[in-house]
Amino acid sequence: MRGPDAVATAAAVRNGESDARTVTEQAIARIRKLDPGLNAVVHTRFDAALAEVAAGLPDGPLHGVPLLVKDLGTEVEGLPATGGSRLFADAVAPRDSELVARYRRAGAVVLGTTNTPELGLNASTEPALFGPTRNPWSGAHSPGGSSGGSAAAVAAGMVPVAHASDGGGSIRIPAAACGLFGLKPSRGRVSPAPRPTTLSGLVSAHHAVTTTVRDSALLLDVAAGPLPGDAYAAPQPAAPFAELARRDPGRLRIGLLTELPQGPDVHPECAGAARAAALLCERLGHEIVETTARYRPADVGRTSGVLMGADLVAQIDARLDRLGRPLADDDIEPFTRVLYEIYRALPAADVSRALRRAQEIGWEVGAAFDEVDVLLSPTLAQPTPLLGTLDTADPESIYRHASVHSAFTSVYNVTGMPAMSVPFGHDGGGLPLGVQFAAPLGGEGQLLALAAQLERAAPWGGPPTHPVTEGREKTSG
Template sequence: MDTAELLDGHDAVGLAELVRTDQVKPAELLDAVVARLEERNPVLNAVVSTCVDEAYRAIEAGLPDGPLRGVPFAVKDLGCDVAGMASANGSRLFAGDIAERDGILARRYRAAGLVIVGKTNTPEFGKNASTEPLLYGPTRNPWNTAHTPGGSSGGSAAAVASGILPAAHANDGGGSIRIPAACCGLFGLKPSRGRVPHDTGDATFAYPLSIANAVTRTVRDNAALLDAVAGPVLGDATLAPAPPGSFLAALAEKPGRLRIGFATAAADGTPVAPAGAEAVRRTAALLAELGHDVEESAPHWEMSDVVAVLGQVMGAAVGAQIEDRLAVLGRPLADDDLEPATRWQYDRLATASVTELSRSLRLAEKLGRQIAPWFDEFDVWLTPTLGLDVPELGWMDTTRLETMANAGKMTWFTSVFNVTGLPAASVPAGFDARGLPVAVQLAGRMGSEATLLRVAAQLEEAAPWPRQAPWNAGA
């Protein structure tokens, strides 16, 4: 099979089946991905470092007989340590921080048989809804290279949507799986709090708000990758409700008749972009045709409360990470260590008290208890993923602090589920008048990832979406 037939015609689960039945060799899959990297990555800047030689050696040494054996895979340069590679977090301060060993997630990906080929771009510490770090430069959306692929998992999303890779690791602390999935026409699920362990176990990446999974072209790939990394590590502080066995196997069952509420405005009543609102109404009608009970309804919360929790909790975590890095380097913070937006937040939180952090954590708990009862009446909440159309690069620029308020507009519907820990997924739902992707979000009660995956699979079957951007749109 040639590169196009392999990578354009099969998802990760399909490629693994080709390997299992000896129709293709893992090295042939890697050859195809390397060819795509050389052709497309210079345009997109999605993958910022590679370990291709190590990947070939891993294949030659013999891969584990896991369910995704032989499938090439990339991990985000944030929250996933890979031995011998920089864990730069999109930051110049961490550019020389080489991981001595694989973290928990890399070990689990390798055990599933995946072949790690490189790391994908991310904004500094994942603190932007667009992927434009000063360290590596901007990543471009393969549907239109003048536009953002979203953030903070924008490198992963661009690599997958462009056909470089079938799937890639991502993580989400305020929408960082779902926003890039929405911008790039992919499926992305943020799991329930505690479903996937933090990679290094030291809570540096905004725990308990952030969690890892993947961006994928198909729902079944996302389920298979969640199977690969789900499950606690002994000593984890938070455990998600027990899953129904394999998430991939759960897709064999229909979701049954569900109660689905939907909304087309933000929590404060602000209307969303017309394309997003229309996508919700269209999806609501389709879900009703599929046999679900659908009505307009929404839980209530104050958006300012969510912003306050995110800013305080994630900011404190990043601040600790910065100070720990400076202690290792044995020097004070230099002017060019951090991007202006990160430095502003670091300086602002330097005077914050532990009392303020405690109040933010209490507010997060209050929001969870305020929103969760809505899911006693409804099984799923349907919203736009984004409140606005996919913006151009530069609309969220960390060197111009006045533009960073725009990043918050990208998280109107996503960040509340990081604060509450509830699962939520972005599902492709068509295109706007400019030809850029539009998406809807499905959210559910704690531990209901299988339900969200089943509903998403119903939508995928009833209204299939393009697996990737035509490359001439990205060239």
């Protein structure tokens, strides 16, 4: 069962109803009990966390809130920084990333890091290094990816919130699969420091998966804001996101999109969830208009692939230079090797072309917001897959399936626009479904206000008790 959300947890500690040590010990106990059946948490720092609580936490908005960090692109000092890859298995973070430092300054208690597919290259969390993470709703199913470890941990109730990142849907896909709220913020909203990932940073964004909208807004207030020297930054919000989430969204004109030109088939249950969400929005006073997509998923995939592929090559080559050796056969998974070989041979001019095309796609999709305030679609074109469907040992299978899972999500990475997955109903097997809303660059406040309105009108709950969440205790680090 899920406990209080982060806002309620911090309030209880602040009001003296609980204390940071008790809250931290309870979260540690939940991780030890639940994680062996889920494999969501890959490294822990329980003793260090308790020592930090004993020494006194900063008196910030997250004071006493236990939190987990995704093991990809955001580092926790002293913990392995593997990115889910055997090539990086013995890499240790020398310092906190800026985002983790901001969490700590806000009073959060960092308990460890969560599982991720190798270097974030899969829509399911099944790395060879750590093995698969299981969905708390069904142990046979994927929790999504690449933030699947974080999503499984929050959905199971180990912690109220967890860091996540999104390069093609990696916050929204696992949020949909695990029945959570997942907001991908605008490009440049959260600083990537100290990782200089300008190319992949054009499509990647850091934030969190949460059980409530207000938690997402609070964490975004903590995380948002450029670091001096950042290459780009999102427009400043009109007010704190926590305040914007409490405002009435007003009467919005919402464009409903349930199919894609030259895209994958959309499962009737996924399309039906979006249509049901549209009907609820109508009952709440919004105007719904049918619309068509102004992009082709394959075009978006090619563009995003070049930008992220170029960064993948640079990342692997830098690691090999540091190790002083060539790439070994078992360093990376077969799918990662295929991508590495493809993009290592990429002409520099192709990177420039991809950057130009990304801007063109941004203008094409942006034109839709001349007609509507928000775009609504399914988050996923197909229901949550079984574990093993997205098998990185079979690159051909990945190519066949992966684009299906990012067909509705990755366009907002290429354009930099904010987008969120909101839990909405369940498929025929009882697994949660998500619907996606997107807004123009800088429109997180509008999305949060709409999400809060939907949350009040159609509350979403946690997963049922499931044997997958039981198991032997895991030892702490």
